[in-house]
Structure formats: C-alpha cells, structure tokens
Amino acid sequence: MKVKASRKASFNAAHRLYRPDWDEEKNNAVFGKCNNPKFHGHNYDLIVSVTGEIDPETGFVMDLKVLKDLIKEHVEEALDHKNLNLDVPEFKNLNPTAENIAVVIWNKLRPHINKNKELEVVLYETPRNFVTYTG
Ligand SMILES: Nc1nc2c(c(=O)[nH]1)N=C([C@H](O)[C@H](O)COP(=O)(O)OP(=O)(O)OP(=O)(O)O)CN2
Numbered sequence: 001m002k003v004k005a006s007r008k009a010s011f012n013a014a015h016r017l018y019r020p021d022w023d024e025e026k027n028n029a030v031f032g033k034c035n036n037p038k039f040h041g042h043n044y045d046l047i048v049s050v051t052g053e054i055d056p057e058t059g060f061v062m063d064l065k066v067l068k069d070l071i072k073e074h075v076e077e078a079l080d081h082k083n084l085n086l087d088v089p090e091f092k093n094l095n096p097t098a099e100n101i102a103v104v105i106w107n108k109l110r111p112h113i114n115k116n117k118e119l120e121v122v123l124y125e126t127p128r129n130f131v132t133y134t135g
C-alpha cells in the first residue's frame, strides 16, 4: 500500500524569460512581459510529495519534519529572495521558466530522498499557473 506525503513551502524570486540568441522582437513575441529586461518577481508556492510504503514502526512514509528541513536547506536557501537569472548557477544558461525551476528543485532534492520513494514537485508560479515534475 503506497501513500503520498506532502509538504508545502514558498519562496519569492525575480526572473526574466528570454534567450540571448534571439533578438528583442522575437523575445517579446514569445515571452511578452516576462522578458522585462529589469526583471520581475513571483511568489512561488511549492508542494513536494514523497510516495512510498508506510514504515510499520513509525507510521511515516517519510518524516515531514525531515522533508521540511531538506526543502529549507536545498531549495529556500538557494532560491528565496534571489534573482534566478543572476544569482542561481543552474540558470546561468537555462531559462528560469516554471518548468525548468521545478526540474532544478527536483534534482536538488532527489539525492536526499530514500531511493525506494517517489518524488514529485508541484510549483505554482502564480495562483493559476503551475507545473508538475516527477522525474
Ligand atoms: N509554460 C510556461 N508558460 C509561462 C511561464 C512559464 O514559466 N511556463 N511563465 C510565464 C510568466 O513568467 C508568468 O508566469 C506570467 O504569466 P501570466 O499567465 O501572464 O500570469 P499573470 O501575471 O497574468 O498572473 P495569473 O495569476 O496567472 O493570471 C508566462 N507563461
């Protein structure tokens, strides 16, 4: 019997969506207001879920206090109050779209989650725009 255990978190960050190899016209056509050269920010909401068997001794799929601390150390400290394009090495050559941010978060957390458990990251960029990555 598998159960999904989840932890919510949030961070805020600035970004700009653009490709340096495209001219301004094309960047504006594809990325619109998200291509603002002075950047813009979002309050990101994150749901990290771990799915697996319940440990019969603890009753936990995973201790959610441990998951909270992992998110704080590996996600919030890396991304919160940062300019994703300028401050976060993973986005030096990668557009910080919601999809790419979700993949980066998943990759940061995966090494710290038991191999027998599945990991899912849901990232809300706005209250209505969200992406899901499961590896
Ligand atoms: N597939 C994707 N599409 C878009 C992304 C993305 O990361 N992946 N990002 C953006 C913008 O950065 C940003 O999310 C603005 O999107 P928009 O829909 O314009 O949102 P609003 O500011 O209008 O706020 P809502 O609350 O969503 O109405 C665009 N596309």
Ligand SMILES: [Zn+2]
Residues within 6 Å of the ligand: 015, 034, 040, 041, 042
């Ligand atoms: Zn944006």
